[in-house]
Amino acid sequence: MMLALRWLLRRNMLWGQVVAYQHLAMRGALEVADEFTHIGCARHNAHLNALGSCQFSGGETMGQYVVLMRDHSSALAHMQNNVEALNGIKEGLERWEAKVIASYRLLGEWDQCYFIDAPSNFLAYRATLSQEWSVTSDTLILPAVEMPLFQRLMQQEIRTAGPYKWQVQWWTRLVRMAMYDYSFGRHARKFFTSHDVFGKEHFDGIEQCIVVANHASHHDQYALMKAIPWRIRINLFFGAAADRWFLRGRKEITLQPWYASLVTGTYPIRRGGGSKTLDYPKWLLSKGANLMLFPEGTRARGRHMSHFKHGVSILALESGVTVVPVYLEGLQKIRPPGTRESVPGPVAAHVLEPISFPVGTSVPDATHQIYHAMQVKQNELLA
Secondary structure, eight states: OHHHHHHHIIIIIIHHHHHHHHHHHHTTOHHHHHHHHHHHHHHHHHHHSOGGGOOOOSSOOOEEEEEEEEEOHHHHHHHHHOGGGGHHHHHHHHHTTOEEEEEEEOSSSOSEEEEEEEOTTHHHHHHHHHHHHTTTEEEEEEEOOOHHHHHHHHHSOOOBOOOOGGGGSHHHHHHHHHHHIIIIIHHHHHHEEEEEEEOGGGGTTOSSEEEEEOOOOTTHHHHHHHTSOHHHHTTEEEEEEHHHHSBSOOOSGGGSHHHHHHHTOEEEEOTTOGGGGGHHHHHHHHTTOEEEEOTTSSOOOSSSOOOOOSHHHHHHHHHOOEEEEEEEESHHHHSOTTOOOOOOEEEEEEEOOOBOOOTTOOHHHHHHHHHHHHHHHHHHHHO
């Protein structure tokens, strides 16, 4: 049975990933493979998730990878004396926020195989992991795309739409007010057994702001909306991945890019767009709009927040707009990263004191101030 399992593994999975990887290499670069990993997952998830539920998120889709390891003789001797040493690989991957989906012991050129889900920044750690394991094993880490999905990607062009600048017009606010319960409220009632908000008075006197929050689940925006006053909420905008939520060619009205922009206030973020991804948020701020951003850039996989990106600080410093941090509690237990099922549970939104940066504040310092404010609340709740 084990031999049959290994044969199926090599035939249906490893061989498929190797063929895909070799084909991409012929097209020129490992970066292409990495990009297809994330775009592919995004498009695959778009078919599996009903967009009608408006499960928008500024976070990034998890990428799939295959890790192959060939053990050195010293490692094999150590494993014979200590079988638990095999768990060290799993712990090493989880340290970099990667989740092991399946692991196999192989008979052949390679000794171990792991299938993992990992955030986009895992690419930066790939060389570090290989070097870390080089003492005991030869390691090969490959981005992976399922073959049927890869074939579809090769045959079609990814076309996206937006942003739509009309979404700041006065009449769009009336639409968002009318559609709020359908877009957000009904989902909060469905997934949250209790929904507490603390510190909402910190919004008093604020006319324009950038609301930032920790990112733990696809349901974060539902918990966050209740913490924001209506006068800010109806003029609030947040980014969503263009290759997932702003694809052209869909038939359903609720899957149309214009629908997302109108009803939920989202705008497209194109992966790999660099500093240009801030151009539209800057324009929104110049028109008096409010923004909702998740500075981690992706959902955190552990108990603690991931490092913050500098986008929020750049926007706040250039516009002079106040930042209002909100720490969300309980969301990760409802729908953890890497899962599709939601388990209803209690959540809370803790609105923290607003942060206004004096002239001359550097971008790294501003990012540190935001992170520190939320870290203090996190440590208090986890204590």
